Amino acid sequence: MSETEPVTNGTERPAETTAGETDERTREAWREYEFAGETKLAVEDLDVYYGDDHALKRVSMDIPEESVTALVGPSGCGKSTFLRCLNRMNDRIGTARIDGSVELDGQEVYQDGVDLVELRKQVGMVFQAPNPFPKSIRDNITYGPRQHGDIDTGLLARLTGRDDSEAADRLVERALRQAALWDEVEDRLDDNAMGLSGGQQQRLCLARCLAVDPEVILMDEPASALDPIATAKIEDLVEELAEEYTVVVVTHNMQQAARISDQTAVFLTGGELVEYDDTGKIFEDPESQRVEDYVSGKFG
Amino acid sequence: MAGAAESTVVREDTSTYEAVAGLTVGLAAILFFLGLAATVDIVSVTGTLAGLGTLTALGLLLVVMGLAVVAFGLASYRGIFPTDPRASAGLVAATLFSGLWFLVGALVGSETLGLGFGGGLAVGLLVGAVGFAATALPREDIGSTLPAGALAVLFGLVFLLGVVGPEWSWSPASFPDSQSVTFFARTIAPFAVILSALVVGWAAAKAYGGFGARGRHLGAYLLVYLNAIAIIAVLVALVAFVVVKGFAPVTESVTVGLGVGPATTIALFGFSYEVVWPVNWPFLMNGASLFTDVTGVFPAIVGTAWLVVGAVLLAVPLGVGAAIFLTEYAEQGRFTRVVEVATNALWSTPSIVFGLFGAAFLVPRFTPQPQKSLLAGMITLGFMLLPLVVITSREAMIAVPDEYRDASAALGVSKWQTIRSVVVPAAMPGVVTGVILGVGRIAGETAPLLLTMGGGSFVGAGQRAKVLDSFQLSLSPPFVTNPELTQATTALPYQLYQVVLTGTGETAGVTDITAFGWGTALVLLAVVLLFYAVGIATRQYFRSKLTYE
Numbered sequence A: 001m002s003e004t005e006p007v008t009n010g011t012e013r014p015a016e017t018t019a020g021e022t023d024e025r026t027r028e029a030w031r032e033y034e035f036a037g038e039t040k041l042a043v044e045d046l047d048v049y050y051g052d053d054h055a056l057k058r059v060s061m062d063i064p065e066e067s068v069t070a071l072v073g074p075s076g077c078g079k080s081t082f083l084r085c086l087n088r089m090n091d092r093i094g095t096a097r098i099d100g101s102v103e104l105d106g107q108e109v110y111q112d113g114v115d116l117v118e119l120r121k122q123v124g125m126v127f128q129a130p131n132p133f134p135k136s137i138r139d140n141i142t143y144g145p146r147q148h149g150d151i152d153t154g155l156l157a158r159l160t161g162r163d164d165s166e167a168a169d170r171l172v173e174r175a176l177r178q179a180a181l182w183d184e185v186e187d188r189l190d191d192n193a194m195g196l197s198g199g200q201q202q203r204l205c206l207a208r209c210l211a212v213d214p215e216v217i218l219m220d221e222p223a224s225a226l227d228p229i230a231t232a233k234i235e236d237l238v239e240e241l242a243e244e245y246t247v248v249v250v251t252h253n254m255q256q257a258a259r260i261s262d263q264t265a266v267f268l269t270g271g272e273l274v275e276y277d278d279t280g281k282i283f284e285d286p287e288s289q290r291v292e293d294y295v296s297g298k299f300g
Numbered sequence B: 001m002a003g004a005a006e007s008t009v010v011r012e013d014t015s016t017y018e019a020v021a022g023l024t025v026g027l028a029a030i031l032f033f034l035g036l037a038a039t040v041d042i043v044s045v046t047g048t049l050a051g052l053g054t055l056t057a058l059g060l061l062l063v064v065m066g067l068a069v070v071a072f073g074l075a076s077y078r079g080i081f082p083t084d085p086r087a088s089a090g091l092v093a094a095t096l097f098s099g100l101w102f103l104v105g106a107l108v109g110s111e112t113l114g115l116g117f118g119g120g121l122a123v124g125l126l127v128g129a130v131g132f133a134a135t136a137l138p139r140e141d142i143g144s145t146l147p148a149g150a151l152a153v154l155f156g157l158v159f160l161l162g163v164v165g166p167e168w169s170w171s172p173a174s175f176p177d178s179q180s181v182t183f184f185a186r187t188i189a190p191f192a193v194i195l196s197a198l199v200v201g202w203a204a205a206k207a208y209g210g211f212g213a214r215g216r217h218l219g220a221y222l223l224v225y226l227n228a229i230a231i232i233a234v235l236v237a238l239v240a241f242v243v244v245k246g247f248a249p250v251t252e253s254v255t256v257g258l259g260v261g262p263a264t265t266i267a268l269f270g271f272s273y274e275v276v277w278p279v280n281w282p283f284l285m286n287g288a289s290l291f292t293d294v295t296g297v298f299p300a301i302v303g304t305a306w307l308v309v310g311a312v313l314l315a316v317p318l319g320v321g322a323a324i325f326l327t328e329y330a331e332q333g334r335f336t337r338v339v340e341v342a343t344n345a346l347w348s349t350p351s352i353v354f355g356l357f358g359a360a361f362l363v364p365r366f367t368p369q370p371q372k373s374l375l376a377g378m379i380t381l382g383f384m385l386l387p388l389v390v391i392t393s394r395e396a397m398i399a400v401p402d403e404y405r406d407a408s409a410a411l412g413v414s415k416w417q418t419i420r421s422v423v424v425p426a427a428m429p430g431v432v433t434g435v436i437l438g439v440g441r442i443a444g445e446t447a448p449l450l451l452t453m454g455g456g457s458f459v460g461a462g463q464r465a466k467v468l469d470s471f472q473l474s475l476s477p478p479f480v481t482n483p484e485l486t487q488a489t490t491a492l493p494y495q496l497y498q499v500v501l502t503g504t505g506e507t508a509g510v511t512d513i514t515a516f517g518w519g520t521a522l523v524l525l526a527v528v529l530l531f532y533a534v535g536i537a538t539r540q541y542f543r544s545k546l547t548y549e
């Protein structure tokens, strides 16, 4: 079914890599590890180049469904790049070149004939920098469903009695409540979203993503601009979402990763995935010395 | 002021020095505006000002201010007042002053001393070099004030001593035919006054700020400020001139009251109602006719309005569509660059070329015999408007942040839907700005209409373009026809041109043809402003949807 055959499985791969010998052994060790639950996203030998810049190096990891996977690592190590590969947002960057394979529910994402619109409906994303549309708060939330034709509040719909305004209102309230923003914007839903604070915009973008009801939610530092209370609410939301959805979260906050995630992937400078394991294992007894140093704050 | 004198965060009360310098700045501004007023004869150079001859009074003021500015510099140099000058006034000031002094030297050398071209050049270079040195070499307080003050004193003395009096004139001998160019005091003096006012004002403003960074800031501020005011004043004067000239003819015999105006028949579903306007405004509501008291420009207003509407309806959809393709779909590279250059070139193409195109391709196209028509005019103007709409729409779309496109794509929304519901709305204010600018140009176009639309110089009200009434439906192709569109009609700029060209209006009952022309110009101005107002309101509407409050 795939025209562009992805690079074949890494288990038969010879052991020489850029990483050191010990790291290679630990990598093989955690690769054996079986996570609970079905694999939702299977990433195999993923390489990303920006021009000549090799930003991600041969990354392989299986992301199980109905769980939270945290991605941690120093700034510039390729976490956002990895996240963007999962819903092919890197295709939009002219200089980016992607090698390797990503499978969603066993279907290759990097092959010809993949419907990007459909893929991104299923794999939603909240960006690192808040990017609300210059529209009202309500229109921001309903944007996705309206464009997908799931709800219709247009003039024609209203005239012919197929108006979904009520459904839209319910959707707006649910999404905003989930993103812990409802109380703050309840009575100004029709104001422009550009008037919200940075943290509010961040939560609005999360709500906008939830409104589309994706199966996988990719979050790039969803709480970076939030106070402790809002952060706690977002963390609760993430755990709640994980009962139904597959959540991948990038965070710079080690405690947060430890609190909310089921498994943690540690990327280190140079775009390598150094270790990927149960969160408890990563934080208490990691295989690699570099990971131990990083998560305990000794280097970054 | 002993202890805290060094504190620069809190400024002390105004010192005498600052007060006098501030006064000088104010005087310089007044002098500047007097000079400006003299250029348009609001202040007469040959008349009197405050009891003295205008030039004598201005000269006196210049001398006093020039001396004052030099005194500021010296006072600062001797440390009588605390200032903060730099080591030099800088290269820019020195270059400008050397240029000014070069001109002064060259003119004095060649004309006053009679040394001819070569001698003038030599004296100019010498004086220019001295001016450069005097600005650049001494400390900033001397370098800024001395050359400026000396220039003002020199100009002042020239006026005060009557070297250049009200009746003075100068025909440069160096021109081949000595009679061909003559400068009068009326023309030259105001500019000399404006120039010296700017120069002394700048120096005084620097002194007021105590030189240094603050002084430079104030000096630049004064120049920018006076410049802005002068530009606005000139623009207002231009419009005011048209209004003053055109007001009387436009408002001739306007009456207000029930039933005084013309009757309009509105036909709806077979019924027809007659509405009588409560205003009678002959210049706007009449056409040309021997049977009315006042000949009006109604048909031309209607013609201009239809032209603009037609051109906008043609250009906006095509232009925005092209911009969407170029920005969102086309591969950015050689092709889009070529198209961009071509569009820019098209926008700067002279309108008569568009007119010729219309005459060659559109005029013979809609009627059995080649005939100039409203439709040909609309299409020609539409094509003229098109490049600007493409350029501004494209720029507006490029300015839409990619974050919006990314956000939309990540929600699983297709490209076209993203363009339609995010990109185009965000670009809309920019698009409208382009249309506003373009409409200003095409509404005043005369040349292309000459070749494509024609019409007479005076048109009766009955012959106006009755576009709305003339749509005819039929069962055979093309199903909708509108004979009015294929008729010649007139437009305001075109009529203005014809009226001024022919210069007689007796056949149409116009006695004062110049007044009629000014009236037409005023109406044209008002119509263009009306389109602007509509455009700006539209832009405001789109903008308000994009921003918070």
Ligand SMILES: Nc1ncnc2c1ncn2[C@@H]1O[C@H](COP(=O)(O)OP(=O)(O)OP(=O)(O)O)[C@@H](O)[C@H]1O
Residues within 6 Å of the ligand: A050, A053, A055, A073, A074, A075, A076, A077, A078, A079, A080, A081, A082, A093, A095, A128
């Ligand atoms: N659009 C791009 N074009 C070129 N290089 C890029 C681009 N985006 C990222 N990179 C490069 O790829 C590397 C990884 O970037 P990425 O944004 O994935 O880091 P990150 O781990 O998300 O960092 P942070 O924690 O600061 O967000 C960096 O060296 C960066 O310079």
Ligand SMILES: [Mg+2]
Residues within 6 Å of the ligand: A079, A080, A081, A128, A220
């Ligand atoms: Mg990042």
